């Protein structure tokens with residue numbers, strides 16, 4: 001491929017003059033800090049997505065009045081590519097991410113992105129930066145598609161121009177070890193009629209301050225509860241959350257306030273297929289606390305693309321801390337193994353989730 005090429009599908013490619021890959025210590029990767037050599041870019045203006053491009057990864061230039069800076073018109077996705085031991089590359093349920101980013105965009109009054117551009121752009125990007133995807137359980141390439149409002153204007157209304165990007169970052173674990181979480185009894189992540197179900201940038205920014213307060217108390221994350229009563233468990237912000245009470249696996253239903261997590265729904269499908277006792281229903285905070293007190297709370301874990309399955313070792317609620325068992329052969333480890341075995345092409349994929357690229 002020449003430095004600059006246009007593929008038959010119209011995708012324009014400009015290759016990086018040199019690769020940064022030799023500067024990376026792939027054995028010690030901090031989540032989300034290193035990016036591959038290229039990125040996908042597609043501008044929207046005059047009511048239309050323009051011809052997409054892949055260009056060297058690097059800073060972008062925006063007018064200081066671009067609306068993303070002022071009104072937070074921005075959405076994103078998180079997905080991963082995996083490599084098996086024979087060097088084949090796979091995505092996990094990529095259509096789910098594609099559909100969700102367009103759902104998020106719709107809620108933020110942004111235009112839907114064409115599937116063909118997403119599929120060919122992502123496939124070509126993964127092909128160009130394939131060396132960055134390392135084989136071996138735990139290694140992956142975290143893929144971050146995102147859309148921002150670029151129109152130069154501080155008018156408080158939706159923009160007329162946007163850019164869709166895809167950037168990629170080699171990844172290992174998101175959380176090191178097990179985490180402690182604090183149940184929210186004052187702050188809220190989302191409200192009915194709001195944007196909780198969307199992967200909107202602002203949903204995350206709004207969590208930083210309360211999460212910092214929780215960190216001061218020794219917690220890693222917050223378990224969000226419903227904003228009107230704080231009685232019901234919702235999600236953990238960067239993960240959906242599962243409880244095991246005795247042998248029953250419990251999680252809250254998704255709603256307009258809760259992100260429809262792809263890892264969450266995959267775990268539910270696996271659990272149902274394997275005959276686990278599963279309940280998807282409203283979960284009262286008091287029910288979890290009671291179960292922790294009487295020893296029926298056997299496990300708690302979060303599930304998300306970045307975190308995969310993250311074991312929760314303790315829960316805080318109103319100045320009390322409740323220890324949660326950490327089981328070596330519990331449900332969390334079981335679902336993590338089943339999921340990652342499918343993702344890394346180590347097990348049969350009866351659901352058809354794995355997509356070879």
Ligand code: COI
Pocket residue numbers: 077078079204238304305306307
């Ligand atoms: C993901 O799991 O992809 C997320 O969105 C979490 C992210 C905020 C790191």
